[in-house]
Amino acid sequence: xxxxxxxxxxxxxxxxxxxxxxxxxxxxxxxxxxxxxxxxxxxxxxxxxxxxxxxxxxxxxxxxxxxxxxxxxxxxxxxxxxxxxxxxxxxxxxxxxxxxxxxxxxxxxxxxxxxxxxxxxxxxxxxxxxxxxxxxxxxxxxxxxxxxxxxxxxxx
Amino acid sequence: xxxxxxxxxxxxxxxxxxxxxxxxxxxxxxxxxxxxxxxxxxxxxxxxxxxxxxxxxxxxxxxxxxxxxxxxxxxxxxxxxxxxxxxxxxxxxxxxxxxxxxxxxxxxxxxxxxxxxxxxxxxxxxxxxxxxxxxxxxxxxxxxxxxxxxxxxxxxxxxxxxxxxxxxxxxxxxxxxxxxxxxxxxxxx
Numbered sequence: 001x002x003x004x005x006x007x008x009x010x011x012x013x014x015x016x017x018x019x020x021x022x023x024x025x026x027x028x029x030x031x032x033x034x035x036x037x038x039x040x041x042x043x044x045x046x047x048x049x050x051x052x053x054x055x056x057x058x059x060x061x062x063x064x065x066x067x068x069x070x071x072x073x074x075x076x077x078x079x080x081x082x083x084x085x086x087x088x089x090x091x092x093x094x095x096x097x098x099x100x101x102x103x104x105x106x107x108x109x110x111x112x113x114x115x116x117x118x119x120x121x122x123x124x125x126x127x128x129x130x131x132x133x134x135x136x137x138x139x140x141x142x143x144x145x146x147x148x149x150x151x152x153x154x155x156x
Numbered sequence: 157x158x159x160x161x162x163x164x165x166x167x168x169x170x171x172x173x174x175x176x177x178x179x180x181x182x183x184x185x186x187x188x189x190x191x192x193x194x195x196x197x198x199x200x201x202x203x204x205x206x207x208x209x210x211x212x213x214x215x216x217x218x219x220x221x222x223x224x225x226x227x228x229x230x231x232x233x234x235x236x237x238x239x240x241x242x243x244x245x246x247x248x249x250x251x252x253x254x255x256x257x258x259x260x261x262x263x264x265x266x267x268x269x270x271x272x273x274x275x276x277x278x279x280x281x282x283x284x285x286x287x288x289x290x291x292x293x294x295x296x297x298x299x300x301x302x303x304x305x306x307x308x309x310x311x312x313x314x315x316x317x318x319x320x321x322x323x324x325x326x327x328x329x330x331x332x333x334x335x336x337x338x339x340x341x342x343x344x345x
Contacts, residue, residue: 010213010224011177019164032174039159040167047176051221 008056020065029071042067061112064130070118102154111144117142118156168227180230183207188329193231199252200234203304205325219345222251247273249307274337276314300324
């Protein structure tokens with residue numbers, strides 16, 4: 001199915017449409033206490049890259065991917081603080097950054113599904129929330145994205 | 157999950173303070189109905205009558221960029237000046253404006269901004285002062301499409317015979333504003 005390509009809506013409309021879904025998602029990812037900061041961070045990041053969006057294809061998946069990244073950053077920051085006195089050894093490049101690059105050419109929905117599943121280790125129930133679809137549709141989008149990547153020689 | 161009013165307000169304020177918006181707007185109550193008041197970083201860019209954000213947001217986004225957000229704090233200054241104007245304690249606006257016009261329209265709007273509180277002029281006189289005495293009709297169009305009525309006082313421009321002629325926000329509002337300013341339509345000359 002072709003996704004309709006539309007110009008991006010005024011940010012106010014986008015924000016009002018997605019604020020509650022994103023907030024609920026973040027409460028699940030980072031907990032009630034930290035969700036408010038993560039919420040602000042998510043929409044501020046969205047605002048900064050809003051103009052560079054070429055079209056309005058699946059803004060929901062787009063903003064949930066940002067929220068997922070904010071949650072991961074929050075987790076890493078907490079872990080770094082907790083382990084302040086130990087040497088921190090980490091991959092220089094997080095898995096999701098690489099994956100976002102590799103998945104760049106997938107259709108928006110499949111791209112979000114693959115990144116959320118393999119980059120952020122999200123459960124299908126959370127991916128479904130991000131895509132605004134059923135869990136079954138989230139699974140399908142993920143596996144279809146993976147198949148498409150495999151055909152290009154990318155293995156996950 | 158419901159986003160609390162407090163969190164919502166804090167996000168909107170941060171979006172403004174970080175300078176990330178193309179346009180911030182809010183609805184402002186007035187005796188002539190709710191006004192949509194919008195600002196860019198440079199200044200006041202829109203005052204709309206019969207405010208209906210659903211309808212007003214798209215033109216703002218097309219003109220100034222898609223990063224349009226309701227942010228009450230950002231319009232505090234024009235809100236205060238408008239409220240003083242409607243109370244009758246303010247006769248001129250100090251708030252900076254952001255209008256994007258070509259040269260002739262800019263001259264016309266500049267002349268318009270010099271028409272004093274409580275006085276009226278005509279479309280023809282304004283055209284003449286802007287250097288094109290025959291352009292009364294074009295001046296009428298500019299007035300009709302004035303992006304920031306009240307502050308740029310197109311309500312002070314009337315027909316050569318002293319009739320109110322027209323107003324983007326409806327003749328009733330034009331009359332109301334002139335009454336508020338104590339303008340006398342019989343003193344045209």
